[in-house]
Amino acid sequence: MYAMNPNMSLTDASKETSSMNSMLRNFLLITAVLVLLWSPSYGQAADQRESEGWTPLMYAAYDGHADRVKELIAQGANVNTKDLYHETALLKAISPVRVEDYDTFAPGASVGDPTPPIKHHLKLHPGSNNIDCIKALIAAGADLEVKDRDGLTALMESALQGYLDSVKALIDGGVNVNASARHGKTALMLAKTPEIADLLRAAGARK
Numbered sequence: 001m002y003a004m005n006p007n008m009s010l011t012d013a014s015k016e017t018s019s020m021n022s023m024l025r026n027f028l029l030i031t032a033v034l035v036l037l038w039s040p041s042y043g044q045a046a047d048q049r050e051s052e053g054w055t056p057l058m059y060a061a062y063d064g065h066a067d068r069v070k071e072l073i074a075q076g077a078n079v080n081t082k083d084l085y086h087e088t089a090l091l092k093a094i095s096p097v098r099v100e101d102y103d104t105f106a107p108g109a110s111v112g113d114p115t116p117p118i119k120h121h122l123k124l125h126p127g128s129n130n131i132d133c134i135k136a137l138i139a140a141g142a143d144l145e146v147k148d149r150d151g152l153t154a155l156m157e158s159a160l161q162g163y164l165d166s167v168k169a170l171i172d173g174g175v176n177v178n179a180s181a182r183h184g185k186t187a188l189m190l191a192k193t194p195e196i197a198d199l200l201r202a203a204g205a206r207k
Helices: 010-038 056-063 066-074 089-093 131-139 154-161 164-172 194-202
Strands: 098-105 118-125
Touching (some): 056 131, 164 194
Antiparallel strands (some): 098 118
C-alpha cells in the first residue's frame, strides 16, 4: 500500500495521487488493448457468417462500401473466406447482372388451400464493379485465382462483364492471365471488348 510522506503538504499529496491514478488508468487501457489484439477471438466478429456463408466483408464488397471494407480488413477480417458457393469477397465485388426467378403465395392465399394462387417474380440483381473495394482486397492479400461456382476467376468475370478497370487492377495485382475455367475458356476468350482483349494480350495472355 502506498504510504504518504508525513512532511508532504495536502496539495502535493493530492497532485501525486492524481498523477498515480492517471498512470494506472493508462496502464489498464494499454493492457486491455494488448489483450484484445492477442486474443484468439480478435477478428471473429468481422468473419461472422449468415445462413449462406456471407460475411460482413462480402456484403460490404458487394455493395461497394470501400471504407467499410478497409475497416473490416483492419479489424482482422479474413479476405479469403468463402461462402457456401465458394465465393470470396473479391468475387462479390465483381459480380454479373443476374435475374432471380421465384414464386410466392399471392395476396389473400389461404395456408390451408391445397392449390393456393401463386405469384411469379423476376428480380433483377445489378452487377457490381466496385473498383475501390477490389483494390483494397487485392492490397490485403486476396486470392486472385479463386473460382466461383461456375469455375470463373475474378479476372474472367471482369473480362466477361466488360469491367476494364477491374481487369487493370487484377493484372497490376499479379493475376494469372492464362488461367482457364472448367470449360477451358480463358479471360481472353471471354473478353467482352477489344480494349480488354488488347490489355490481356499486353499482359501476356496467349489464348
